[in-house]
Amino acid sequence: MNxxxxxxxxxxxxxxxxxxxxLTREALQSGRVANELNVVGDGEAALRYLRGEGEHVGSKxxxxxxxxxxxxxxxxxxxxxxxKNDPALMHIPVIVLTTSADEEDILRSYQLHANAFVTKxxxxxxxxxxxxxxxxxxxxxxxxxxx
Numbered sequence: 001m002n003x004x005x006x007x008x009x010x011x012x013x014x015x016x017x018x019x020x021x022x023l024t025r026e027a028l029q030s031g032r033v034a035n036e037l038n039v040v041g042d043g044e045a046a047l048r049y050l051r052g053e054g055e056h057v058g059s060k061x062x063x064x065x066x067x068x069x070x071x072x073x074x075x076x077x078x079x080x081x082x083x084k085n086d087p088a089l090m091h092i093p094v095i096v097l098t099t100s101a102d103e104e105d106i107l108r109s110y111q112l113h114a115n116a117f118v119t120k121x122x123x124x125x126x127x128x129x130x131x132x133x134x135x136x137x138x139x140x141x142x143x144x145x146x147x
Contacts, residue, residue: 008034009139012062014046014079015039015097016071023124024066024097027131033139036060043074047082050089062092063144067114069098069105077108084113091145095134 011028015021021039028037038059040046046067049056065083069076076096083089093115098105101119109117118134121127138144 008036009144010060010063011035011037011066012046012049012064013037013039013066014041014043014071014076015066015068016041017068020068020120023127024131027128028135030128030132033135035135035139038062042072043076043079045073046071046079047074050083050092051086064138065092065094066097067094069096069100069109077112080109080112080114093138093142093144095138097134 013021013024015024025037025039028035038049040049046065048054049059050062050065052059067076067079071079076098080094080096083092083094090113094113095116095118096105096109096114097118097120099120099122100106106117116134116138118130121130
């Protein structure tokens with residue numbers, strides 16, 4: 001691993017599908033940048049995690065959020081809107097990572113200030129390749145806040 005970071009990048013994956021969590025974890029573990037993947041399964045838990053509330057008191061600061069749109073309790077759109085309207089969180093890059101390729105979802109996500117919108121490929125190899133490209137840009141090229 002050619003780690004350009006002195007400490008692992010803290011990634012929050014907001015995903016309710018155990019299969020997609022496993023795929024994402026596997027793809028990021030094979031990457032070139034040391035990262036720590038933290039996972040929550042619903043929108044309310046995502047906001048508690050980012051704000052260090054409840055069971056997440058003392059959690060490490062998140063450098064990057066991978067956000068599904070279709071979540072229980074609070075949708076990904078609502079989570080994105082709250083993150084980008086919260087002065088304490090708005091600096092965290094949010095990548096929407098979802099099965100949707102709907103133009104309305106794409107437009108709405110960017111209106112809510114998503115930093116990127118990625119449709120999850122359904123083929124495992126394509127999914128791994130997409131995450132490798134995300135990692136290459138977001139974890140190797142871009143300077144993330146809190147690094």
